[in-house]
Amino acid sequence: MTSRRRPKARAVKAWAGRFAAPTAPLVEAFTSSLAVDRRLWPHDVRGSVAHVRGLVRARLLTAAEGKRLARGLGRVARELETDRFRFVAGDEDIHMAIERRLTELVGPVGGKLHTGRSRNDQVALDLRLWLRAECDATDARLRALQRALVVVAERHADAILPGYTHLQRAQPVLLAHHLLAYREMLARDRGRFADCRARGDELPLGAGALAGAGFAIDRAFLARALGFARVAANSIDAVADRDAAVEFLAAAAIAAVHLSRLGEEIVLWASEEFGFVELPDAFATGSSMMPQKKNPDVAELVRGKAGRVLGALVALLATLKGLPLAYNRDLQEDKAALFDAADTLARCLEILTVMLPALRFRTDRMASAADGLLLATDLADLLVERGLPFRQAHERVGRLVRICLARGTSLHDLDAATLAQHAPGVTPAIVRRLTPGASVARRRVVGGTAPAEVRRQLARAAREER
Ligand code: ARG
Numbered sequence: 007m008t009s010r011r012r013p014k015a016r017a018v019k020a021w022a023g024r025f026a027a028p029t030a031p032l033v034e035a036f037t038s039s040l041a042v043d044r045r046l047w048p049h050d051v052r053g054s055v056a057h058v059r060g061l062v063r064a065r066l067l068t069a070a071e072g073k074r075l076a077r078g079l080g081r082v083a084r085e086l087e088t089d090r091f092r093f094v095a096g097d098e099d100i101h102m103a104i105e106r107r108l109t110e111l112v113g114p115v116g117g118k119l120h121t122g123r124s125r126n127d128q129v130a131l132d133l134r135l136w137l138r139a140e141c142d143a144t145d146a147r148l149r150a151l152q153r154a155l156v157v158v159a160e161r162h163a164d165a166i167l168p169g170y171t172h173l174q175r176a177q178p179v180l181l182a183h184h185l186l187a188y189r190e191m192l193a194r195d196r197g198r199f200a201d202c203r204a205r206g207d208e209l210p211l212g213a214g215a216l217a218g219a220g221f222a223i224d225r226a227f228l229a230r231a232l233g234f235a236r237v238a239a240n241s242i243d244a245v246a247d248r249d250a251a252v253e254f255l256a257a258a259a260i261a262a263v264h265l266s267r268l269g270e271e272i273v274l275w276a277s278e279e280f281g282f283v284e285l286p287d288a289f290a291t292g293s294s295m296m297p298q299k300k301n302p303d304v305a306e307l308v309r310g311k312a313g314r315v316l317g318a319l320v321a322l323l324a325t326l327k328g329l330p331l332a333y334n335r336d337l338q339e340d341k342a343a344l345f346d347a348a349d350t351l352a353r354c355l356e357i358l359t360v361m362l363p364a365l366r367f368r369t370d371r372m373a374s375a376a377d378g379l380l381l382a383t384d385l386a387d388l389l390v391e392r393g394l395p396f397r398q399a400h401e402r403v404g405r406l407v408r409i410c411l412a413r414g415t416s417l418h419d420l421d422a423a424t425l426a427q428h429a430p431g432v433t434p435a436i437v438r439r440l441t442p443g444a445s446v447a448r449r450r451v452v453g454g455t456a457p458a459e460v461r462r463q464l465a466r467a468a469r470e471e472r
Pocket residue numbers: 039043098099125126129333335337338
């Protein structure tokens with residue numbers, strides 16, 4: 007709330023007629039959602055302005071009354087925008103606060119705004135409008151991170167690092183290829199937010215409390231005015247359903263898990279054991295006790311905050327699962343989960359987008375870690391090219407690996423006699439040609455790690471993120 011002064015005024019309850027006694031202050035505080043839903047005000051005003059136009063079209067308001075209400079809503083919006091809006095005790099949510107202030111400004115005609123409307127369809131509308139905008143904003147943030155990944159990948163187009171399975175060195179891969187894997191995840195995330203936006207692109211307004219407005223309000227007109235693709239087909243569903251919010255949270259949870267995996271990778275890579283990246287000072291923190299420390303807190307928090315986003319999805323699903331149709335006050339809890347998850351995801355995307363290009367990749371360390379026994383598959387592939395079935399080739403190279411491990415040497419140190427015994431036809435000269443560079447180069451399949459293929463993937467990515 008903006009005002010520090012104790013508000014003198016007190017909002018009159020919309021249901022005062024039915025009640026003989028005032029609401030208990032504790033109940034007022036317990037049921038209020040203003041602190042959370044305040045941010046919906048631009049959508050609430052927009053929805054109300056459209057509703058006013060609908061009421062004028064339905065001849066429930068005169069043109070003059072419509073103009074008065076629309077102007078008044080404009081003034082309320084300006085007060086909210088410039089932080090001059092004075093909330094008063096008993097403003098239980100942003101919807102009631104806006105209507106209360108509107109009536110103060112325009113007089114009794116303000117009481118006509120809610121004609122044919124319930125807070126149930128009003129809040130469902132505001133949420134849809136907010137979700138639509140947030141899907142667009144999230145898409146832009148995801149795209150920015152995709153671009154950052156592509157920029158870093160292009161900068162290190164030739165760098166090779168060990169690819170891992172089971173966190174054991176597996177095969178050499180290009181760093182660009184590895185980074186583009188995250189770009190693919192984000193591409194699917196964008197698809198999920200786009201799906202959520204498209205499926206949620208329906209107008210709830212006109213559903214009333216649940217049965218549909220009792221006046222001939224042109225919902226198709228309202229849908230057009232508010233830029234919705236469709237009118238929600240069932241008024242009961244329109245006020246009871248929160249699928250669009252669930253889908254948003256599911257998409258957010260999956261995206262947050264992707265970012266968490268990237269965060270974890272940065273934590274690992276920044277460790278002295280890996281030493282694959284150096285964190286810029288501006289993106290690291292030190293220890294209050296251990297002078298030598300440089301900690302990857304940003305990456306850790308990105309990993310940690312994913313838990314919060316997952317929690318929000320589960321919280322909303324749990325809120326919904328026992329609810330009979332149609333509106334129940336439990337639904338008010340949707341917004342806290344939704345806003346927190348959206349904000350958390352937004353901050354994680356933003357910080358990774360600036361931190362990634364600032365990381366110093368220690369490509370020398372990566373390259374030396376990508377050499378040695380992780381070329382064993384390439385040796386087996388060589389034997390296959392000489393006619394051996396792969397299973398046999400695997401077994402023979404396995405024996406050679408065992409010999410190397412016992413001797414504490416690498417595949418490149420195997421002598422001619424040992425090779426002749428276990429890998430007939432393969433000479434030390436041939437083994438010497440097995441390098442990380444040769445290993446990646448032969449993986450030219452579509453989606454593989456060969457430089458030519460990764461360049462093609464990079465070009466496609468750059469085209470798509472333009
Ligand atoms: N603040 C409420 C919400 O967010 C508004 C709807 C209240 N409706 C009602 N029938 N009590 O859901």
